[in-house]
Amino acid sequence: MSVEAHSSDHIAPIKLYLAVFAALMALTATTIWVAFIDLGELNALAAVAIAVVKATLVILFFMHVKYSSKLTWLVVASGFLFLTILLALTMADVVSRGWLGTPGG
Amino acid sequence: MTSTNYINADYGIWSWLLTKDHKRIAILYLVSITLMFILGGFFALLIRLELLTPAGDLLAADTYNKMFTMHGIVMVFFFLIPSIPAVLGNFLVPMMIGARDLAFPRLNLASWYIYMAGAAFTLYAIFTGGVDTGWTFYTPYSTAAANTKVIPAALGIFITGFSSILTGLNFIVTIHRMRAPGLTWFRLPLFIWAHYATSIIFILGTPVIAITILLVAVERGFNFGIFDPKLGGDPVLFQHLFWFYSHPAVYIMVLPSMGVVSELITCFSRKTVFGYGFVAVSSMAIAVLGFLVWGHHLFVSGQSVYASMIFSVLSFLVAIPSAVKVFNWTATLYRGSIEFAAPLIYALGFIGLFTIGGLTGVFLATLGFDVHVHDTYFVVAHFHYIMVGGAMMGYLGGLHYWWPKISGRMYPEWPARIGAAIIFIGFNLTFFPQFLAGYLGMPRRYHMYPPEFQVLNVMSTAGATVLGIGYLLPLTYLLWSLRYGKAAPANPWRATGLEWQTPSPPPTDNFATTPFVTEEAYDYSSVPEAELV
Numbered sequence A: 001m002s003v004e005a006h007s008s009d010h011i012a013p014i015k016l017y018l019a020v021f022a023a024l025m026a027l028t029a030t031t032i033w034v035a036f037i038d039l040g041e042l043n044a045l046a047a048v049a050i051a052v053v054k055a056t057l058v059i060l061f062f063m064h065v066k067y068s069s070k071l072t073w074l075v076v077a078s079g080f081l082f083l084t085i086l087l088a089l090t091m092a093d094v095v096s097r098g099w100l101g102t103p104g105g
Numbered sequence B: 001m002t003s004t005n006y007i008n009a010d011y012g013i014w015s016w017l018l019t020k021d022h023k024r025i026a027i028l029y030l031v032s033i034t035l036m037f038i039l040g041g042f043f044a045l046l047i048r049l050e051l052l053t054p055a056g057d058l059l060a061a062d063t064y065n066k067m068f069t070m071h072g073i074v075m076v077f078f079f080l081i082p083s084i085p086a087v088l089g090n091f092l093v094p095m096m097i098g099a100r101d102l103a104f105p106r107l108n109l110a111s112w113y114i115y116m117a118g119a120a121f122t123l124y125a126i127f128t129g130g131v132d133t134g135w136t137f138y139t140p141y142s143t144a145a146a147n148t149k150v151i152p153a154a155l156g157i158f159i160t161g162f163s164s165i166l167t168g169l170n171f172i173v174t175i176h177r178m179r180a181p182g183l184t185w186f187r188l189p190l191f192i193w194a195h196y197a198t199s200i201i202f203i204l205g206t207p208v209i210a211i212t213i214l215l216v217a218v219e220r221g222f223n224f225g226i227f228d229p230k231l232g233g234d235p236v237l238f239q240h241l242f243w244f245y246s247h248p249a250v251y252i253m254v255l256p257s258m259g260v261v262s263e264l265i266t267c268f269s270r271k272t273v274f275g276y277g278f279v280a281v282s283s284m285a286i287a288v289l290g291f292l293v294w295g296h297h298l299f300v301s302g303q304s305v306y307a308s309m310i311f312s313v314l315s316f317l318v319a320i321p322s323a324v325k326v327f328n329w330t331a332t333l334y335r336g337s338i339e340f341a342a343p344l345i346y347a348l349g350f351i352g353l354f355t356i357g358g359l360t361g362v363f364l365a366t367l368g369f370d371v372h373v374h375d376t377y378f379v380v381a382h383f384h385y386i387m388v389g390g391a392m393m394g395y396l397g398g399l400h401y402w403w404p405k406i407s408g409r410m411y412p413e414w415p416a417r418i419g420a421a422i423i424f425i426g427f428n429l430t431f432f433p434q435f436l437a438g439y440l441g442m443p444r445r446y447h448m449y450p451p452e453f454q455v456l457n458v459m460s461t462a463g464a465t466v467l468g469i470g471y472l473l474p475l476t477y478l479l480w481s482l483r484y485g486k487a488a489p490a491n492p493w494r495a496t497g498l499e500w501q502t503p504s505p506p507p508t509d510n511f512a513t514t515p516f517v518t519e520e521a522y523d524y525s526s527v528p529e530a531e532l533v
Helices: A002-008 A014-035 A042-062 A070-096 B013-017 B022-050 B061-096 B105-127 B141-145 B150-177 B190-222 B235-269 B276-292 B305-333 B342-365 B367-373 B377-407 B413-439 B451-484
Strands: none
Touching: A014 A042, A070 B190, A070 B235, A070 B276, A070 B305, B013 B022, B022 B061, B022 B105, B022 B377, B022 B451, B061 B105, B061 B150, B061 B190, B061 B235, B061 B377, B105 B150, B141 B150, B141 B190, B150 B190, B190 B235, B190 B276, B235 B276, B235 B305, B235 B342, B235 B377, B276 B305, B305 B342, B305 B367, B342 B367, B342 B377, B342 B413, B377 B413, B377 B451, B413 B451
């Protein structure tokens, strides 16, 4: 009890929150800026990469995961594990769909 | 019945609608899902009546489409998914672990209100014209073509999903934090393990269906191209997202039922469960593996054959933990002191029907065979063996077993045994012919069929009538027992388990003093062979 209670009560300095907020705004601006540059295949990758960085900041600082117990880390990690399963097995279909060609195609 | 218990502790409608007692909330769910079951059953009745003859003479094609859609939506999302977790789980999870309530009682009440709000949307859709997409809402039909109440029906499911998520969250926190002293993880009743596994699926899976449904609404309402190829979307993507939740949802329905069966088998064979650790861990294995198999619903949908091969192999794996359970229950019964009380008849029915449902699932995971029977009545029969033969038998078995605890009254034993037998016979008569019709090529979701399938369909409709009578029996005598049933003792089955150490019905706080657990679960060797009360 005490470990979790202690960790979830952690109060981060307001400066840190402002810094994270500024970083999120800067990354949003970057997303918009990148959207105007044609990177070809890398367009989606760039947007997703920036989004991942932003989500990580939110999870670590705004959601206090950085200061939380190992059990909380495990819960967060299992969420991502299952997201990876969703994406990986779906992509297993999308990527290999054309390998055999389509009848008449 | 003079002592204060959770039923007579307070009076009036608001004492129920604003209760934070997990047991009262379980009763709220019991009433709500029973009404939904009756509604879903009504749609099933119309489907079976239509299929009595090869011609489409009772319902027009469009109406028939709505009937099977609304039967599926009501039964899956508003009855089967909440059935055991929200009723028996809500009532029993705190009691089985020696706690006074769930970790978040207000959240628990909120879950019921969210369920009711979701149900209101879906009922609005049903009563103002209905919806005809199939319970699966496949795109692009659901987003581009259907002119029925897709958005309100889907929104109802979206909302109800949050009720599942909150229930799962409540169970996980409760099981982690509120176990009685001495109740270690491997002393937990298997019912608790099953609910823990189910809760994980609730939490990890339900958000995906919620987002998927929202994407359907966005595409339908605002023409965003996500699933419709005309707008640049991918319809198979919808099926991936939908089944990522909806296949594990099958395990949401059947895992709690397995938990119930473990309790029933041990109690009525007076033995500890064979291979406790394996049965417990197999629940977790089913929950995890259940997330890796969804592509077997997409074998003929244009999914890449390479992905299909992976999904086929992964789907076979689920048979392993499922078989572990079936073999261990059977081994538990072996040389047990068996008493064929009504709950055990349901449990035995579960084992037989689940085995048939599970094995035909292995057939369907086989690529070549699936192409042959895809979208036929073989599939319909298969999943009804799991969901009705499995989940429903477990639910009814559990409801009988814990009825003395829930209501404080005994149900009448002989009508209950006869009811269980009628349900078993009616179920098989309804759904076994569907395996044959499907194998012979009768497709699902048509209101007409070639005349050569009529004999099998008449058998099925006749069976559905028997099944219907079978379901009316418990409804009748359980209500009867509320007034006329014998008062139940604290532990009518001489069962182990902390819930039986409380009076029947239990007081609001469950336990006067927090119990201290010193034994493994199901230590029936320590229970004296006294006369059955």
